[in-house]
Amino acid sequence: MPAPDRLRQIPSITSLLARGEIRSLLARYPRAVVLGAMRRLLDVYRGEALREKGSGRSREEWTSLLLSALPDAITADEGGSLRKVINATGIVVHTNLGRAPLPGDAIRAIVDVASGYSNLEFDLTGGTRSRRLAHVEEALLELTGAESVHVVNNNAAAVFLCLAALAKGRDVIVSRGELVEIGGSFRIPEILAASGANLVEVGTTNRTRQADYERAAGPSTALLLKVHRSNFHVTGFTGEVQTADLVVLGEKLGIPVMEDLGSGAVFDFGAAGIPGTPTVKQALGRGPGIVTVSGDKLLGGPQAGIIAGRKDLVEPLKTHPLSRALRLDKLCLAALAATLRLYADERRATACVPVLGMILEGEGITRARARKLIARVRREQARSAISDGASPAEHRPASGIARPEGGGLKMQVERSFSSPGGGAMPEIEIPTACVALSHVRVRVEELDAMLRSGKPPVVGRISKGRLLLDMRTVRDEELPGLAAAVVTAARSRTTGND
Incomplete structure (x- = not known):
């Protein structure tokens, strides 16, 4: 489908305002907040439509995607633009993510x-x-x-x-x-x-x-x-x-x-x-x-x-x-x-002091955290599958590290290198463990974008066609939220395509 035709599949603000789901949101939130969130989501979708190949999504699929994402976008706006994120980049002192987390x-x-x-x-x-x-x-x-x-x-x-x-x-x-x-x-x-x-x-x-x-x-x-x-x-x-x-x-x-x-x-x-x-x-x-x-x-x-x-x-x-x-x-x-x-x-x-702990942490501890994340994601997927009516056996993890999980998500633990960041030691690389994510039907850039727009937002890094979540800069207490974010992102990007 040519790009102009793909763009025409994205619903207009006027058509969306006529829907009961949107009227319900307008009754709960200020009109300016709802419209602002809708415009931002539609801008993102237009960019995605231009990058898509093949027939692309239908109008119904784009509408369904927006309706599922809009409530979170609205509440995120109400909470302000400055918010806590999960830093999965492996850069300990990340100048764009607020530098040092405080003790x-x-x-x-x-x-x-x-x-x-x-x-x-x-x-x-x-x-x-x-x-x-x-x-x-x-x-x-x-x-x-x-x-x-x-x-x-x-x-x-x-x-x-x-x-x-x-x-x-x-x-x-x-x-x-x-x-x-x-x-x-x-x-x-x-x-x-x-x-x-x-x-x-x-x-x-x-x-x-x-x-x-x-x-x-x-x-x-x-x-x-x-x-x-x-x-x-x-x-x-x-x-x-x-x-x-x-x-x-x-x-x-x-x-x-x-x-x-x-x-x-x-x-x-x-x-x-x-x-x-x-x-x-x-x-x-x-x-x-x-x-x-x-x-x-x-x-x-x-x-x-x-x-x-x-x-x-x-x-x-x-x-x-x-x-x-x-x-x-x-x-x-x-x-x-x-x-x-x-x-x-x-x-x-x-x-x-979190910065010291992250820089000095042994690779073995980081690798164990990566395995814990994968286990949590699998449990979240199984729980979601059961709530959707699927058999638990269909989502039971098998041996191996890179098989497709529920919805086509693939995960494996991969060795990589973290950085102290902050311009401190530019030549120093710290051995680390990452969870490498890919999806059989979703581009890694889209998966990355969904994680960044999630609750909580998750920032990783893309390398060799996979999204790497570096466990050195992820705290143990952040694992439940990170696992839920990964499952939500993988499911959201395949809505209407499975």
Whole structure:
């Protein structure tokens, strides 16, 4: 069937409004909400119709599909656009999926502080005003080994504040190989320009030497800046100046070194067999005057920009006008304080900070979770089949891993690799176990779209014609919801086709 004819099979808004099912929904929900959900579903269906081959669905099939999906689409709209999703991508710190999931202690701290008043800037002992960052300073000083610390609302803000306070109107020397964009149009040259500092580029994209920095330095130089490259690395004919060597040069020239660690960490992943990211304490041990890190990446806490370093460099930041504009709100502060307390005991941190647990989890545990998911999906299918009137024997799982299940769904456990994410360790791959999904009659892209639009939404990754659900980033308590979502997606996409 030609594409225009396939599109004509999709029902119009007018024809749908005449149906009793739609009138019933209009009696329960605002008209604008129902119409908005209908339009969004129809837009999705038009895209699917254009991609279909062969005769495509009939008008009755499209109508049935919309009527079954519309109630969930309406309630999803009522719940708002920002919602919890199941991350089955295998990317632990997924920047598009909210970065680090918070520890339970941090969530409880947020609820406690948000549910009433708090001593945010009040000294309960003396009955006088206090500083909000007093709630996290002691823990940060202990974990980083710094002389002084400061916290703002994200790492980009931390970098911006340091440049504005320490280098406005003066030169900042950066290697061309570190003039990066790390996502969301955050580009180091633009941040430098906005802060009022002058960018001085040295070296080349692939090679920069210590002599390049030395030749560029002069009386107007305020900082030597070292930038973590985030989510890529350069190999081959390359060379860069290590932080410790840059510090030696800085001491010779009387110029402080600033290092943007990006993700950063306070847990020693290297000691756990995962190299590539120094702790903040290790980074400061190399001698830079000031470092900045994110709170919601490898630290596993809320969004925050942590600044640590020498007292003479960090203290002026606290009284800079930008500090108030960029300050941490009380909810993030409560979550950060609770997260930092967990790090007082490393064993407790690895057990309670989700990011640490997911990165460090053994492949065997991940594989066992994959098997549990398949078993749950099979049970859900059998339950659905019985409710539809089928014999349980028709859906009883047989031995083997890749046979078609009820409705044509195929599942198998497959070895793959997860990523720490967050631009933290771009070269590190962590062995993992995925549940590979495919369907005998449904394109994998359609299965993926149905899972993303489900309740709860599920985000996986497509590889070699299968949809992979990486179990490293799926929690045990999410398995029931994930299994139900898989069964619902497989059934929805075959409605009218079996």
